[in-house]
Amino acid sequence: MVDIIVAIITGGLMLVGVIITNASSNKKIENSLTTSQAVTDYKIEELTREVHEHNNFAKRMPVVEEKIKVINNRLDDLERHEEQQRE
Numbered sequence: 001m002v003d004i005i006v007a008i009i010t011g012g013l014m015l016v017g018v019i020i021t022n023a024s025s026n027k028k029i030e031n032s033l034t035t036s037q038a039v040t041d042y043k044i045e046e047l048t049r050e051v052h053e054h055n056n057f058a059k060r061m062p063v064v065e066e067k068i069k070v071i072n073n074r075l076d077d078l079e080r081h082e083e084q085q086r087e
Helices: 002-086
Strands: none
16 A cells, blocks of 8 residues: 555656646747747848838839930030030
């Protein structure tokens, strides 16, 4: 009978130890996941910001290209005018 009581007490203490160990491991895993999620969220925010900057740049480029065409045409006109005055 004493052996059975000792076995029950030992089993109960082992069960408590396993429960405590699992709870501790779960807390560590949760903390790790929270940290990983925070890093992932930050990276997504940064990528989103970079995409917005790129899109803004892409919207402005046709305007810049058009202005460059106008400037090149003006330069061509000035060069032609200068050549005509030399002749």
